[in-house]
Amino acid sequence: xxxxxxxxxxxxxxxxxxxxxxxxxxxxxxxxxxxxxxxxxxxxxxxxxxxxxxxxxxxxxxxxxxxxxxxxxxxxxxxxxxxxxxxxxxxxxxxxxxxxxxxxxxxxxxxxxxxxxxxxxxxxxxxxxxxxxxxxxxxxxxxxxxxxxxxxxxxxxxxxxxxxxxxxxxxxxxxxxxxxxxxxxxxxxxxxxxxxxxxxxxxxxxxxxxx
Amino acid sequence: xxxxxxxxxxxxxxxxxxxxxxxxxxxxxxxxxxxxxxxxxxxxxxxxxxxxxxxxxxxxxxxxxxxxxxxxxxxxxxxxxxxxxxxxxxxxxxxxxxxxxxxxxxxxxxxxxxxxxxxxxxxxxxxxxxxxxxxxxxxxxxxxxxxxxxxxxxxxxxxxxxxxxxxxxxxxxxxxxxxxxxxxxxxxxxxxxxxxxxxxxxxxxxxxxxx
DNA sequence: CCCGGCATCAATCCTTCGGTTGATGCCGCA
DNA sequence: TGCGGCATCAACCGAAGGATTGATGCCGGG
Numbered sequence: 001x002x003x004x005x006x007x008x009x010x011x012x013x014x015x016x017x018x019x020x021x022x023x024x025x026x027x028x029x030x031x032x033x034x035x036x037x038x039x040x041x042x043x044x045x046x047x048x049x050x051x052x053x054x055x056x057x058x059x060x061x062x063x064x065x066x067x068x069x070x071x072x073x074x075x076x077x078x079x080x081x082x083x084x085x086x087x088x089x090x091x092x093x094x095x096x097x098x099x100x101x102x103x104x105x106x107x108x109x110x111x112x113x114x115x116x117x118x119x120x121x122x123x124x125x126x127x128x129x130x131x132x133x134x135x136x137x138x139x140x141x142x143x144x145x146x147x148x149x150x151x152x153x154x155x156x157x158x159x160x161x162x163x164x165x166x167x168x169x170x171x172x173x174x175x176x177x178x179x180x181x182x183x184x185x186x187x188x189x190x191x192x193x194x195x196x197x198x199x200x201x202x203x204x205x206x207x208x209x210x211x
Numbered sequence: 212x213x214x215x216x217x218x219x220x221x222x223x224x225x226x227x228x229x230x231x232x233x234x235x236x237x238x239x240x241x242x243x244x245x246x247x248x249x250x251x252x253x254x255x256x257x258x259x260x261x262x263x264x265x266x267x268x269x270x271x272x273x274x275x276x277x278x279x280x281x282x283x284x285x286x287x288x289x290x291x292x293x294x295x296x297x298x299x300x301x302x303x304x305x306x307x308x309x310x311x312x313x314x315x316x317x318x319x320x321x322x323x324x325x326x327x328x329x330x331x332x333x334x335x336x337x338x339x340x341x342x343x344x345x346x347x348x349x350x351x352x353x354x355x356x357x358x359x360x361x362x363x364x365x366x367x368x369x370x371x372x373x374x375x376x377x378x379x380x381x382x383x384x385x386x387x388x389x390x391x392x393x394x395x396x397x398x399x400x401x402x403x404x405x406x407x408x409x410x411x412x413x414x415x416x417x418x419x420x421x422x
Numbered sequence: 423c424c425c426g427g428c429a430t431c432a433a434t435c436c437t438t439c440g441g442t443t444g445a446t447g448c449c450g451c452a
Numbered sequence: 453t454g455c456g457g458c459a460t461c462a463a464c465c466g467a468a469g470g471a472t473t474g475a476t477g478c479c480g481g482g
Contacts, residue, residue, distance in 0.1 A: 014321045020231025062321065088299065110225045150458060163409025166439070178461050185441070186458090195440075195468090196408055198374025361428060377469065389431050392470070397428090399470085406438095407469075 005029075006124045007051060009081070010036035011043035011070070012058040017109070021056060021086075024113045031120065040070035047074045052081040054123050057103070059087040059094055068097040075102030082123040089207070105129030149190060149208055156183045158209045161200045216240075217335045218262060220292070221247035222254035222281070223269040228320070232267060232297075235324045242331065251281035258285045263292040264335050268314070270298040270305055279308040286313030293334040300418070316340030360401060360419060367394045369420045372411045 008031060012018050018036045025031045034052060037043050040061050047055055055074060059067035071083045082104040087094065098106055104123045107116065122129040149157065159169045166184075170177045188194055191202045203209045219242060223229050229247045236242045245263060248254050251272050258266055266285060270278035282294045293315040298305065309317055315334045318327065330340040360368065370380045377395075381388045399405055402413045414420045 014231075015323055016228060016231040016235055016320055016327070018231070019234040019324075020225075020227040020229070023230040023234045024227055109227055112226055113230075116227070152459065160408060161412065163404065163406065163412030165406060165408075175459090176461055178463085179459070181440070182460075184439095188440085193374065195374065195376060197371060197376075197411065200408065200411070201372060201374030363429065386429090387431055388469095389433085390429075393430075395469090396471075405470080 005032040006120060007053045008033045008120070009043065009046055009052045009055045011038075011040060011055060011067070012036070012086070013038050013061045014058075017058070021116075024116060025120070027113075028117050028120075031117070040067055044070050044073045047081055048077060050079070054104075054120055055081050055083045056086050056120075057083050059085055059098065060089075068094070068101045068103075071098060071103050072101035082126065084119060084123045084129065094207075094210075149187060149203075153183050153187050153190075154209060156180060157187055157199060157203055160184070160196050161204065161209055216243040217331060218264045219244045219331070220254065220257055220263045220266045222249075222251060222266060222278075223247070223297070224249050224272045225269075228269075232327075235327060236331070238324075239328050239331075242328070251278055255281050255284045258292055259288060261290070265315075265331055266292050266294045267297050267331070268294050270296055270309065271300075279305070279312045279314075282309060282314050283312035293337065295330060295334045295340065305418070360398060360414075364394050364398050364401075365420065367391060368398055368410060368414055371395070371407050372415070372420055 008025060010018055010021050010033060012021070015038070018038070022033050022036060025033055035046055037046060040057075043055060043057060046052070057067050057071055057074075061067060067085065067087070071085065074080055074083055080102075083102065084105045084107060085098040085103045086107045086109060088109045095106055104126070105119050105128060107119050107129070111119075119129040155173070156169060159172060164172065166177050166180045169175070170180045173180070184196065184199070187199055187203075191199050191206075193199050193202050200209070219236060221229055221232050221244060223232070226249070229249070233244050233247060236244055246257055248257060251268075254266060254268060257263070268278050268282055268285075272278060278296065278298070282296065285291055285294055291313075294313065295316045295318060296309040296314045297318045297320060299320045306317055315337070316330050316339060318330050318340070322330075333340040366384065367380060370383060375383065377388050377391045380386075381391045384391070395407065395410070398410055402410050402417075404410045404413050411420075
C-alpha cells in the first residue's frame, strides 16, 4: 500500500530558499509539497482552506506580518495543520514567540536535509520538533531563570536598544522614569553589566532582543 | 552551435540555499553548476583548480574564514573566476569589504530568480553586477560623504556598541577621553542623533557597524 | 601651496543617567 | 495564608556623558 503522503505548505520570502526547500523535501517519497508562498498573509489564507499537514514557516518576512503572527493565526483554527518554524536566527525572543504562537517545532535554516525531513515527520505526527541548538537554549533558560528577563524588562530593553532615553521610554510605556530606571537596574543585575549600552550589547549577544 | 555554458561554483553553508541556487540556476540552459561547497575554504581550493567562470559566494559562513577573505584569495590569482557575492544582509561594511576584496557583484538572497540569472551573466561577461538596493546604497554614500563615518569614528562607535564606556574606549585605543568624546560628537552630527545609544541604533539600522 | 577633513587634546558646564534605598499592590504558588 | 517575583513609584546624590569652545599637527587634493 502507499501511505498517504505528508502534504506541505512552504512560506518564505526568499525565492531561492523556497526552491531549495522544494528540492530537498521532494526527494523524500512520502512528502508532497503542495504549494509555496512568498508572504505570511498568503500562508494564512491557504492554510485556512485546509489540505495541509505541515506548514514550514519563515519568521522574518520582508515587512508587514510576522511569521509568529501568521503561526498564531493558523494554529488558532480548529483542525489546523502543524506549523514548523524555520528561521535563520535563534534569538530567545523569537523562539518563545513562535512557541507561544503554537508552533510545533523550531528549526534553523542551516539544518542538514536529513534533520529537516526528520523534523517534518515528527511534526506531522503531532510531536514537538526542536533543533538541538534551540533545545539547548531553552534548557539553559530554564536552568538559570536569573538570566531570563521578564516581559516588561525585555520591552524596556528593546526601547533602550532603539536608542530611546529614559524619559522617552517612560512616555512611550506610560510609566514614570523611576519605574524605567528600576527595570534597568534589574536588567543590569540579570545580565551582569552596569550601563545601558553594555546591557544592549550583552542582550543582543545572547539573542534576548532584536537588533 | 551551442555556446559554451557558464560554469558555476556555489559556496554557501546552508544546504537548503545550495539546493535552491542549484534548482534556480539549472533551469537556465546556458548555465552549468559544476560544484557546490559548504565552506569558504573549499571554495578557495576548488577555484584554484580552475574550470569555473563565476563563483557565487556567501559572505557569512558558520565561523572561520569569511566570504570576503575567500573572495580576496580567489581573485588574487591570475586567470581567476569572477566572484559574485550573495548575502542576506547589506551592511555598508560588508559591501565595501566585498568590493575591496575584488568581488564582481553583490546580490541579496531575496533576489528573484531572473535577477539572479541576469547578474550571473553580467558577471560572466566581466561586468559589474550590483543589486539595485546595493547600488542605491553606494550612490548615497558617495553623494553624502557627511553620512560616511571615518575609519576612526567607526572604530569608536563599534566599541560603544560593544558596551564600553568612554573611559574604557580611551584606554583600549590609547586616547584621552577628550578625543573619544570629540569623535562621538562628530558621529552624532553625522548620524543626526544626540546620544550614544541612539547612535548605535542608527548605525546598526544603516548597517554601518556590526551588531 | 593652501584649504579642508581627520585625528588629537584641554577646559568648562550641566543635563541626565545610574546606584541606592525604600515602599506599595498584585499575582501565583506552595 | 504567606512568601517571593513582578511591576510600579519616590527622592537623593554622585558621576559619567554630552555640549561647547578652542587649539594643534598631519595629510591629501584642488
